[in-house]
Amino acid sequence: MNTTNISESKVKSLIEIAVQKHQSGQKDEAELLDKTEVAEILELAVQQQRDNSLVEAELLYIQVLEKQPDNPEALYGLGMLAQQIGQPQTAEQWLSAASQVQPDSVKTWFSLGNLRLAQEQFSEAEKAYRQALVLLPNSLPIYNNLGYTLQQQGLFEEAINYYQKALELKPDFIEAEVSLGNALHAQGKLSSNQQMHYAQLNNQLGIARKKALDLKNAITCHKQAIALKPDLLEAHYNLGLALQAQGQLEEAIASYQRTLELNPNYGEAYLNLGKIYQQQNNLTEAISAYQQGLKLINPHYAKALAATQALENTDEIPVTPLYPQGEVQIGKYYFPLIPPVSETGDKRPFWSVVIPAYQRTDYLLECLVSVLAEWSGTEEMEILVIDDASTPPLYQLVNAIGRGIVRYYRNPQNLRQQGTWNAGVSNSRGLWIHLLHDDDYVLPGFYTRLKQSLEGCPDSVGAAFTGYENINETREITFRQQLYGTYKGIVSDLLLYVGVANPLNPPAVVIRRTTYERLGGYHPELTSTLDWEIYKRIATFYDWWYEPEILVHYRVHSQSMRTELSLSGDRVASIRRSIEISESYLPADLCVKITAQSRKHYFINCLADTEIPLEAGHLTGAFRTLEEILKIDRSAESLAQLFAWLRTDIATPLRDEIAFRLISLPLNN
Structure with missing residues (x-):
């Protein structure tokens, strides 16, 4: 979302009314009676904004202003919302109005300072920070940010004074220590050992800033680390990560290449180069970088890849085996039968990773690589790609990265999402099945951590899920879900959540194969939300296991099926x-x-x-x-x-x- 529901003229009108109302000092009877209702609406608006439901939050804030035109919390909330969606001028208007209505609000002045600092309006940011400091003396964040605005204006001694004040209050305040070191470095006052110390601190802070989605400052920190210590390997790699996340791809490539000059066996740098080449639609370079990275980080893959050199090349494309149709009745409805695994005498793998794919090549390689990075042999995991009659087939692309490991099938005709999912589950042999969208990917540890938990869990557990994050086309994290917080274990009340709405995403969910065999597959009528329906079905009859860590990324983009x-x-x-x-x-x-x-x-x-x-x-x-x-x-x-x-x-x-x-x-x- 990068626009609001209200026009610029409406924003100005609401702000004028708010300021006039505050200056008049009058409260009508109806407004006084609405206090409880307004408080409830505000609470809901804040919650919606926290959940990234920004359209709903904005509508609720406007409802508050319609009842109380000079409500400072609504003005402040709209200011933060505008900043959140990249509208700094509108944010400035809302926050300035909030500061007039409630001039003793520290958070409003501090947020105004941060907004102006982000726009490099250093003198204006300084004014806002000084006003906040008058209201709340000895504040660590205000000291640090005020010092930084002064440093950007060349006022080093005054800036150093504020950094030192912050460190007197909290000696391990890394932001102030980094800022102090950078200011001293700019004045040429650091020894070689001190430069190394502050380079590592800058790199550490850069990692923290990136994790907080503050990419601009993360990049600044890593560049400063390199300025202090030009051969600091970790700083070059982390700079590449931050630049890549911000979409500065050529600069990121240069950072990864410098990383590989310092350490040619840095497998993760190759993998990230592969992601960039894939994003640039340079699939040849992407495949080469991915293969090199996988060989360095996963010896099982390196061994399997070497073995494929002796395999005979074939142009014959395997057709998806389709099973006889049958049905399972649950409630008043019928669901496709998932047949049990035929006994062959071979040991069944613990995991079946089923990747349905159709037409898109944008993200399929990255999805496969994320799984192959954790692959530890066919006895542990089988990987199936089910191509839903793509034109041209995705056979060559899948084989380029997974030949000899990944089993590829192509549907004889387009079965759509529900048919392809059911075909993938029916052809799987693993004890647990993971359906992974071709545009999503798992994070390191997904299969290892889940297996450790699920190996000994009782039969009452029919499925499991992890924490996950939504990302957009540029890999920016837009949403984070950890439904049960840091709790780890069996949950028997998931139905109270999933019955109302879907808090899960398919890439974060694994389902026991016997669960499918008992309850059936995905309903053929549902073109969307078929995952939500089966989660409700499973939660009605089974317990779930919850693994709290963020272990998967779900990609939301303009070409996704949800958008269509x-x-x-x-x-x-x-x-x-x-x-x-x-x-x-x-x-x-x-x-x-x-x-x-x-x-x-x-x-x-x-x-x-x-x-x-x-x-x-x-x-x-x-x-x-x-x-x-x-x-x-x-x-x-x-x-x-x-x-x-x-x-x-x-x-x-x-x-x-x-x-x-x-x-x-x-x-x-």
């Missing part, structure tokens, strides 16, 4: 259908409550989804989405939210079309 299904309205139709299906098998004592909560949740969720076809000019898809939303929930509360949304600027085309259709209706005599 949202444009047509199919996603919302599948959500509605999934609610109807699960209503037939949910436990009797929970069914009514869970279903009602689910309808309410997805009404709000899918209302935001309507903006996808609207922004694409796809009015038919927007209308279908709206129709399906009204089938999900028609309660008075939901209809009120619909009418509020229809008043927003983004809904104008849909609102106009509704009015036109009403006017065009024939009149009854």
